Each structure stands twice: as structure tokens, then as C-alpha cells.
Amino acid sequence: MLIKFWPAETKIPFMRYRYVGVTLSVLVIIGSFFLLATRGLNLGVDFAGGSVIELTESETVTVSEVRSKIGNGLTVNSATDTDGTRRIVIRFGDLDEALLGPEFAALSPEEKAERASSASNTFVVNEIKSTFNLTDRDILRNDSVGPKVSGELFREGMIALGIATIMMLLYIAFRYSWSYAIGGVAALAHDAIGTMGLFALLQIEFNLTTVAALLTIIGYSINDSVVVFDRIREVRRKYKQMPSNEVIDIATNQTLSRTFLTAGTTLIAILAITIFGGPVLQGMSIAMIWGIFIGTYSSIFFASAIVMALGTDIRRPGVSDDTPGFQGVS
Amino acid sequence: MLQFPAWKVLLVLAVLAWGVVMALPNAVNMSGAPGWVPQKGVNLGLDLRGGVYLEMEIQPEDVIGGRLDVFARDVRTALARTDTQDPVAHLAEVDGRKMTIKLTRTDASGNFPVDDAIARIEKVNGPLEGGLAGGKTYNVARAGRDTIAVTVPANSENLMMADALAKTETIVRRRIDPDGVAEISITRSGSNRLILEAPGEPDPQRLKDLLSRDGRMTFNIVDDSPSSIAAAEAGVVKPGFRLVAGPTTGPLLIRSIPEIVGSDIASASQGNDEANRPQINFRLNSNGARKFYETTRVNTNKRFAIVLDDSIMSAPNINEPIPGGNVRITGDFTIEEAQDLAAIISAGEMPSKVQFLDQRVVSSTLGEDSIRSGYLAAVVGLSLVSIFMILAYGVQGIFAVASLAMNIVLIFAALTLLNATLTLPGIAGIILTIGMAVDANVLVFERIREEQRSGRSIWTAVQAGYERAFITILDSNITTLFAAAILYMLGSGPVKGFAVTLALGIITSVFTAFIFTRMLTIFWMKIAKPKRFAV
Numbered sequence: 001m002l003i004k005f006w007p008a009e010t011k012i013p014f015m016r017y018r019y020v021g022v023t024l025s026v027l028v029i030i031g032s033f034f035l036l037a038t039r040g041l042n043l044g045v046d047f048a049g050g051s052v053i054e055l056t057e058s059e060t061v062t063v064s065e066v067r068s069k070i071g072n073g074l075t076v077n078s079a080t081d082t083d084g085t086r087r088i089v090i091r092f093g094d095l096d097e098a099l100l101g102p103e104f105a106a107l108s109p110e111e112k113a114e115r116a117s118s119a120s121n122t123f124v125v126n127e128i129k130s131t132f133n134l135t136d137r138d139i140l141r142n143d144s145v146g147p148k149v150s151g152e153l154f155r156e157g158m159i160a161l162g163i164a165t166i167m168m169l170l171y172i173a174f175r176y177s178w179s180y181a182i183g184g185v186a187a188l189a190h191d192a193i194g195t196m197g198l199f200a201l202l203q204i205e206f207n208l209t210t211v212a213a214l215l216t217i218i219g220y221s222i223n224d225s226v227v228v229f230d231r232i233r234e235v236r237r238k239y240k241q242m243p244s245n246e247v248i249d250i251a252t253n254q255t256l257s258r259t260f261l262t263a264g265t266t267l268i269a270i271l272a273i274t275i276f277g278g279p280v281l282q283g284m285s286i287a288m289i290w291g292i293f294i295g296t297y298s299s300i301f302f303a304s305a306i307v308m309a310l311g312t313d314i315r316r317p318g319v320s321d322d323t324p325g326f327q328g329v330s
Numbered sequence: 331m332l333q334f335p336a337w338k339v340l341l342v343l344a345v346l347a348w349g350v351v352m353a354l355p356n357a358v359n360m361s362g363a364p365g366w367v368p369q370k371g372v373n374l375g376l377d378l379r380g381g382v383y384l385e386m387e388i389q390p391e392d393v394i395g396g397r398l399d400v401f402a403r404d405v406r407t408a409l410a411r412t413d414t415q416d417p418v419a420h421l422a423e424v425d426g427r428k429m430t431i432k433l434t435r436t437d438a439s440g441n442f443p444v445d446d447a448i449a450r451i452e453k454v455n456g457p458l459e460g461g462l463a464g465g466k467t468y469n470v471a472r473a474g475r476d477t478i479a480v481t482v483p484a485n486s487e488n489l490m491m492a493d494a495l496a497k498t499e500t501i502v503r504r505r506i507d508p509d510g511v512a513e514i515s516i517t518r519s520g521s522n523r524l525i526l527e528a529p530g531e532p533d534p535q536r537l538k539d540l541l542s543r544d545g546r547m548t549f550n551i552v553d554d555s556p557s558s559i560a561a562a563e564a565g566v567v568k569p570g571f572r573l574v575a576g577p578t579t580g581p582l583l584i585r586s587i588p589e590i591v592g593s594d595i596a597s598a599s600q601g602n603d604e605a606n607r608p609q610i611n612f613r614l615n616s617n618g619a620r621k622f623y624e625t626t627r628v629n630t631n632k633r634f635a636i637v638l639d640d641s642i643m644s645a646p647n648i649n650e651p652i653p654g655g656n657v658r659i660t661g662d663f664t665i666e667e668a669q670d671l672a673a674i675i676s677a678g679e680m681p682s683k684v685q686f687l688d689q690r691v692v693s694s695t696l697g698e699d700s701i702r703s704g705y706l707a708a709v710v711g712l713s714l715v716s717i718f719m720i721l722a723y724g725v726q727g728i729f730a731v732a733s734l735a736m737n738i739v740l741i742f743a744a745l746t747l748l749n750a751t752l753t754l755p756g757i758a759g760i761i762l763t764i765g766m767a768v769d770a771n772v773l774v775f776e777r778i779r780e781e782q783r784s785g786r787s788i789w790t791a792v793q794a795g796y797e798r799a800f801i802t803i804l805d806s807n808i809t810t811l812f813a814a815a816i817l818y819m820l821g822s823g824p825v826k827g828f829a830v831t832l833a834l835g836i837i838t839s840v841f842t843a844f845i846f847t848r849m850l851t852i853f854w855m856k857i858a859k860p861k862r863f864a865v
Contacts, residue, residue, distance in 0.1 A: 272711030
């Protein structure tokens with residue numbers, strides 16, 4: 001006995017509501033930009049520089065103890081592991097120069113700028129070790145990123161994003177046409193901006209791992225759009241005279257069942273990461289859950305609406321629906 | 331689409347069998363297995379096994395300045411008295427990337443012999459290594475009536491940086507791992523960076539301390555006349571000299587340009603003196619031994635300072651010329667201190683100070699936690715997706731789950747084969763692949779349902795389903811693969827780990843979902859002869 005997750009045949013007139021969809025998308029984009037401008041991203045040490053130190057909480061070592069004894073200029077929070085162990089997470093940037101000793105004070109201003117983060121880290125680690133009588137083995141994590149590297153990491157991340165987008169644009173233009181390429185990439189940008197907006201809204205830490213999540217969302221979004229495009233192309237070839245809105249509606253409805261099933265399985269896998277994957281992967285998986293929603297939404301409403309505005313015709317000869325061109329595989 | 335000749339079936343089974351064998355070391359202990367089977371599973375990243383990651387940088391100013399310091403000695407030799415030439419009196423100062431040589435005495439005609447000096451310096455100015463254009467290492471030019479400026483041309487600077495980075499890499503390795511037994515990895519990044527990964531090491535400070543010493547060993551002639559020292563302490567340092575302190579000697583004036591440098595030292599080791607106290611023994615190489623003899627001959631009855639990183643370790647008196655090149659430092663050392671110092675001196679002088687840019691330390695407990703939670707998330711994710719697929723597609727769902735399991739085996743086989751490193755985001759990549767791999771199956775199964783609904787028989791529906799879904803699967807997976815490939819090329823550390831598993835997962839999932847599932851479906855159709863798939 002099979003469970004039907006989705007009715008077999010739907011006839012939802014998606015394109016009739018496309019202005020609603022596009023308006024909503026534009027609002028999401030504007031809202032995201034607004035949030036990014038006002039609240040900004042909560043940059044993690046990877047991009048902002050500074051240090052993160054993690055300790056296991058114990059009877060003597062507690063968040064309030066760390067706050068009161070090592071306090072100045074540090075952000076001290078707790079995190080709970082999947083197995084219930086509580087951890088203390090200490091974040092800080094460059095500490096006051098007076099704390100860093102005479103050797104540091106003697107450096108030139110440029111050297112100070114470069115070494116402040118490393119020197120601050122050493123200072124805090126020593127403080128923790130001496131105050132709580134701990135050894136290096138008790139420190140679970142100790143990351144310290146200097147200003148040079150953090151700037152580079154951010155730049156590299158953005159470059160990776162840009163190049164990946166251009167590659168996908170070209171591939172879709174090559175396989176379909178420019179209107180599909182523009183539609184797909186617009187949906188992808190929509191999803192990326194919307195996700196950054198969510199990061200700004202919830203102040204989720206933005207680090208290298210969340211960049212990986214962002215790229216996955218982009219990959220998922222384009223994957224989803226391509227599946228719908230593929231069907232639009234097929235329907236278009238079958239009914240050469242049919243108006244674009246009907247072609248898109250047929251294609252979207254025919255792929256709807258697949259769209260939701262795939263979103264469902266991916267969501268299940270990501271939920272498993274969110275619940276069981278531990279704190280390190282949590283930010284990443286929250287981003288991906290949102291990404292699945294927004295990616296699914298944008299491939300149905302946003303990408304198709306743009307393709308409709310730009311035209312569903314595919315003028316590329318040689319890629320015919322009846323002869324898929326890759327028949328050698330059977 | 332529906333024909334699976336025997337050779338094709340064998341090929342598919344061979345790939346799967348290969349995958350199982352390659353992935354096996356990740357599940358069981360392989361000691362005692364035949365040689366062609368990999369003995370070791372996938373490498374775990376530092377975030378999973380714990381350890382220290384350090385990214386460091388060497389400074390061009392230091393490197394170039396250090397090379398100019400060495401060249402200053404050659405200049406001094408070149409301008410010294412020879413059998414046929416008079417000496418050229420001068421003062422050389424190295425400042426950043428530039429050396430200024432000021433002549434201090436005019437010749438018989440009342441002019442400073444700048445051209446003569448330049449000609450003599452050019453004789454010791456070697457050709458650029460590997461430079462096809464035949465350029466010189468340094469630019470030597472007149473910079474005034476009595477001044478010569480020595481600068482470093484860009485191509486020469488690049489060579490010096492590359493050379494310095496290679497040297498630093500060797501020195502870092504020798505200092506941290508003098509016996510060559512530890513499992514550390516040092517990689518170069520860009521023109522002036524090194525990345526050090528030391529699994530299992532809990533203490534970044536120990537590594538930083540070992541690496542932040544220059545190991546700059548020099549032997550300098552001392553001026554210990556009380557009046558010069560007093561003047562220097564008052565702020566008037568004799569030109570060409572420096573005021574340097576030492577824990578046992580107190581402040582002394584030493585000649586800025588050293589007589590013996592680190593590269594003259596062949597080896598250093600910890601030994602014991604007559605009273606059985608730890609000391610450091612050196613052996614100078616032939617060049618160093620000759621210079622040492624020459625210097626001790628000329629400077630008899632002066633003091634000779636042994637300086638390590640701007641601190642005088644000892645400053646014995648030169649009683650007589652010393653041949654042979656064996657030198658020792660006695661002092662108040664513990665055995666460990668003497669061993670560490672010997673290792674630092676032996677490893678040689680860092681061409682530049684290393685600056686620590688990025689440091690990540692993960693304890694092994696946290697690493698184990700991460701493995702456990704990653705594993706749990708994978709098992710739960712896989713189970714739930716499997717239940718979902720079987721509920722949605724029945725028999726075909728079972729085939730999809732079988733191919734999903736094979737997919738994971740193949741990912742591990744590929745990771746083992748490529749000697750790739752599995753990181754925590756990498757595990758996330760695998761879990762994501764679990765979700766996305768079923769997409770290919772979903773596409774096909776949905777297509778088969780549609781074809782059945784439009785009245786086709788089960789065989790033509792399956793045929794059409796696979797044929798039509800193929801292009802969709804290819805297009806959508808290739809676009810995602812682009813994202814993964816870019817991520818791999820431009821990403822660093824954890825992001826790279828994610829990209830590797832995502833990319834491998836995409837490739838293996840097309841194979842398992844499209845070929846393996848199809849093969850299972852067709853076998854089942856031949857055996858069970860179903861009329862249609864449940865929809």
C-alpha cells in the first residue's frame with residue numbers, strides 16, 4: 001500500500017498568479033537588502049577576525065565564572081552538545097593593548113595590527129589556564145584568525161560565488177537559451193539574497209561553513225529550476241502554438257509531484273543534520289532548510305515568470321525532444 | 331534502455347565490488363589483507379581527529395634584509411686590502427630592502443673612489459640563479475658623491491622569496507619534528523605562506539614558541555671598552571656597532587656585521603662539559619672554519635660574542651687563533667634547553683620571522699563528538715529517506731534505497747582512492763547527497779507514472795521514463811557539479827571538504843540511481859512480470 005504524498009494530476013494556474021509571486025519575491029529581495037544594510041551579517045571569526053575558544057562546562061568552570069573572572073571585552077555564551085554536554089563559547093576581538101605586555105607595546109603600529117589577534121588569543125588562553133587550573137587538553141577548540149586572512153577568506157568566498165554563477169549561466173544558455181539562463185540565475189540570486197537576509201534577520205553566524213551552505217542552496221535552486229525548464233522545453237516542442245503561460249503551467253504541474261518529493265527527501269536529510277549533527281553544523285543546516293523552501297518557491301514562481309516574460313522558445317537546433325542525444329547509455 | 335547484456339551487468343557488478351573493497355578499510359581493520367587492498371580508510375580532517383592548524387607568513391622585508399646583511403659581508407671582503415689593491419674605507423647600513431654604503435676616505439686625488447668600489451663590489455655580485463637574461467642578484471649604483479646604493483631587482487626578489495619559503499618549510503619541519511616521525515603536513519600557499527597541520531597536537535603555543543624564534547646565530551666581535559658602552563647606553567652608539575644584552579654578559583657593544591653566520595654552521599648538538607654540565611657543541615663547515623680561524627687570528631685578545639636572536643649567549647676572550655672549526659657554548663643550561671637550542675641552531679636560521687595569521691585548534695574529544703554526531707545524523711537521515719522512498723514507490727523504492735546504499739559505499743571508495751580528507755562539512759556533503767541522490771530516482775519514477783497514466787504498458791513506460799528523465803538528470807546534476815567544482819577550486823579547508831564529497835556524490839549518484847536502479851528494476855520485471863507499477 002503506497003502513500004500518496006501528492007495528487008497525481010494538478011491543474012494549478014501558476015502563471016495567473018505570477019504577479020503575486022514576483023511581487024512577493026521583490027519584497028523578499030528588498031527586505032533582505034534592508035536587513036543586510038541595517039542589521040548586517042553576524043560575521044564569524046573566519047571573516048571578522050578574532051578568536052573563539054571553547055571549554056567544557058564543569059562545576060568550577062561555568063559561564064558566569066568565566067564572565068566574572070576573565071570578563072573584559074569577551075563575549076561568553078554557552079552551547080549544548082547533542083549528547084547534553086554543555087560547552088562555554090568565548091569570543092573576542094583584539095584586546096586592550098595594556099593587557100598584552102611590554103613586548104607587544106614595543107612593536108610598530110603595523111606589526112601591532114597584524115599580531116593583535118594572535119597576542120590576544122595567547123593572553124586569554126593563559127588567563128583561562130591559570131585561573132581555572134586547566135591544561136591545553138581541556139581547551140576543546142581555539143581558533144584565532146588574523147585580519148589579513150579574514151579579509152581574504154571573505155573575498156575568496158565572494159569570488160567563488162560569482163564564478164559559480166557565471167558558469168551556471170553559461171551552461172543553461174548553452175543547453176537551453178538565454179531567457180532560461182537569465183530566469184535560472186535570477187532565481188538563484190533571489191535565493192542567495194533571501195538567505196543572506198535570513199542570516200541578517202536571525203543573526204545566524206556567517207562563516208565558511210555557512211558559505212558552503214549558501215553554495216549548496218544555489219546548487220539546489222538551479223537544479224530545481226532546470227528540472228522545470230526541461231519540462232517547459234518538452235511541452236513547448238509538443239505544442240508549438242500554445243501560449244507561454246499555458247506551456248509553463250502544464251510543465252510546472254507535471255513536475256510538481258517530483259518537486260515536492262525531492263524537497264521532502266532533502267529536507268528529511270537536512271533535518272537529521274540539524275537535530276543530530278551537533279552545534280558546528282547547526283547554522284549550516286538551518287540555512288539549508290530555508291534554502292529548500294525558497295529554492296522550491298523560486299523555481300515555481302520566480303524563474304518561470306522571468307522565462308515567460310523573456311520567451312519560452314528554444315531556437316537551438318539539434319537538441320530535439322524525440323532524440324535525446326544521449327541514447328548511447330542503454 | 332531496457333537491454334542489459336551480460337558484459338554490462340558484469341561491468342556494473344565489478345564497479346560495485348570494487349567500491350565495496352575500496353571502502354572496506356573504513357569499516358573493518360584491514361591488517362593482514364592482501365597488498366592491493368587499501369589498508370587505511372579515509373583520512374580524517376583536523377576537525378574530526380583533533381590537532382593544530384597554523385597558517386603563517388614570512389615577511390619580504392625580513393627576507394631581503396637578511397640577504398643584504400649577508401651581502402654586506404661579501405662587500406666588506408671585496409673592499410678589503412688585497413695584494414694589489416688598497417682597501418676602501420666605508421660604512422655599510424642595511425635598512426629594509428636597501429643597503430647604503432658610505433665611503434669614508436677620499437683617494438689621492440681628493441675624490442671618493444666610488445667607481446672603483448662599485449667595480450670591486452660587482453665582482454662579488456653573483457648572477458641571478460636561473461636568470462636567462464643573465465641579470466645580477468643586486469643592483470649596485472652610485473647614489474651621491476660618496477654613497478653607493480644596493481637594491482634588489484624584482485625578479486631577484488621573487489627568487490629570494492621562493493628560496494626563503496622553501497627554506498622556512500624545511501626549518502619548520504626540522505624544528506617541530508627533528509626525528510622525522512610525526513605525522514605533520516606542511517604545505518605552501520601563495521608566494522609567502524605556509525600551512526602547518528599537526529594532528530593530535532594539543533598545544534599551539536608550543537609550536538608557536540618553537541617557530542617564532544629566528545634561530546639567527548651569529549658570532550660578532552665585541553667592543554667592551556667601558557667608555558663606548560657608557561656612551562651607547564646614553565644613546566650615542568658607535569657607528570657600525572650595536573648594543574646587545576645577554577643574560578650572563580650584560581650589555582655589550584658588538585659589531586653590526588657578524589663574522590660568522592648560521593650558514594657557516596654544519597651542525598649543533600647537546601653535549602657535556604668537563605664538569606658534566608650540559609653545553610652546546612658546534613661544528614663549522616669548511617668555509618666557516620676558515621673564516622673563524624682568520625677572524626680569531628686578526629682579533630686575538632678581543633672578545634667574541636656568540637649571539638642567538640639578539641641575545642648574547644656568551645662572549646669568551648680570543649686567546650689565540652682557533653683552527654679546526656669546533657666551537658662550544660657553555661652556560662647555565664638544563665639538558666632540555668640545550669637540546670632545544672641545539673635543534674633550533676641545527677635547523678638553521680629562519681630567512682624571515684614567521685607571522686601567525688590563522689590558528690585553529692580542535693581537541694580530540696571534540697573531534698570524536700563530531701564524528702559521533704555526524705555518523706548519527708547520517709544513519710538517521712538515511713533511514714528516514716529510505717522509509718519515505720519505500721512508502722512512496724514500493725518495490726521501486728526498495729531498489730532506489732539499494733542504490734542509495736551503494737552510492738554511499740562508492741563515495742567512500744572514491745574518497746579512499748583519491749586519498750581525500752573527510753571533514754565535518756564533508757559529512758554534511760554526504761548527507762546532502764543522500765537527499766539529492768534520490769532526486770534522480772524520483773525524476774525517473776515520476777516519469778514512469780506519467781507514462782503509465784497516459785496508457786503505456788509497463789515496459790514502454792519504463793523505457794520512456796528512463797530515456798526522458800536522463801537529460802533532465804544530466805542537466806541538473808552538471809549545473810550542481812559546477813557549484814561543487816568552483817567551491818573545490820576556490821574554497822579552503824572545511825569548504826573544500828564539503829565540495830569534495832558533494833562532487834563525488836553527484837557523480838556516483840548518477841551511476842547508482844540511473845544505471846544500478848535501472849538494472850535492478852529490469853531484472854525484477856523479467857522475474858516477477860508485473861502488469862504495472864503501483865501509482
